[in-house]
Amino acid sequence: MVAAAALLRRLSARAAPALNALRESNHIRRFPIGTAGAISGGAAFYYFYSSPPTVAQLDAQGEQTAGVVALDPDKWLEFKLQDTARVSHNTQLFRFSFDPATKLGLDVASCIITRAPIGEETEGRRKFVIRPYTPITDPESNGYFDLLIKVYPEGKMSQHFASLKPGDVLEVKGPIEKLRYTPNMKKKIGMVAGGTGITPMLQVIKAVLKNPDDYTQAYFLGLC
Numbered sequence: 001m002v003a004a005a006a007l008l009r010r011l012s013a014r015a016a017p018a019l020n021a022l023r024e025s026n027h028i029r030r031f032p033i034g035t036a037g038a039i040s041g042g043a044a045f046y047y048f049y050s051s052p053p054t055v056a057q058l059d060a061q062g063e064q065t066a067g068v069v070a071l072d073p074d075k076w077l078e079f080k081l082q083d084t085a086r087v088s089h090n091t092q093l094f095r096f097s098f099d100p101a102t103k104l105g106l107d108v109a110s111c112i113i114t115r116a117p118i119g120e121e122t123e124g125r126r127k128f129v130i131r132p133y134t135p136i137t138d139p140e141s142n143g144y145f146d147l148l149i150k151v152y153p154e155g156k157m158s159q160h161f162a163s164l165k166p167g168d169v170l171e172v173k174g175p176i177e178k179l180r181y182t183p184n185m186k187k188k189i190g191m192v193a194g195g196t197g198i199t200p201m202l203q204v205i206k207a208v209l210k211n212p213d214d215y216t217q218a219y220f221l222g223l224c
Helices: 002-024 036-041 043-050 156-163 195-210
Strands: 077-088 091-097 110-117 128-133 144-150 169-177 188-193 217-222
Touching: 077 144, 091 156, 110 156, 128 156, 144 156, 144 195, 188 195, 195 217
Parallel strands: 188 217
Antiparallel strands: 077 091, 077 169, 091 144, 110 128, 110 169
């Protein structure tokens, strides 16, 4: 808990300018959500952006080295867990590190594939659980990426994440492209998501907000 609190304080200090830009931006239109179901469904999004200390809108770190990426779409690679921070009662932020002179190699909007050994070996082969996740980190960030994970009581992969400690490694492969977003490809984009399903939406929203020449209007609605 001490490490998580310290990480939150560090991230909060770095995230403040970006948060102010997010609140003042005209790109995002807020829906007046009147129902309890919609409010609870969007709780993860509200907590993520509004609750102090925040872990949103992290700044890029390290040097910029064009053409060098950490991911490989055809090979499982190990990434070391740097630190964790609790975002809500059942959601955690996991920061994984790699060579600070490289970028992850993630496009907007795309995800990564993760795997973890689960159970005993069968006929000499190890069993794995495999799940896709969408990093919430700016694709231009160097040396790290962040995953926002909702931990389910019966979730095999999310329970594996919850068991990880700083220094442990996670096997990752990717990226897997979902939608090749380009600035101004649409005048307006509507988004409906709940829980950590907001992560692909965050990729697009952050790409719009960071580009002063992108006039796309993004509408987000959080649901259960």
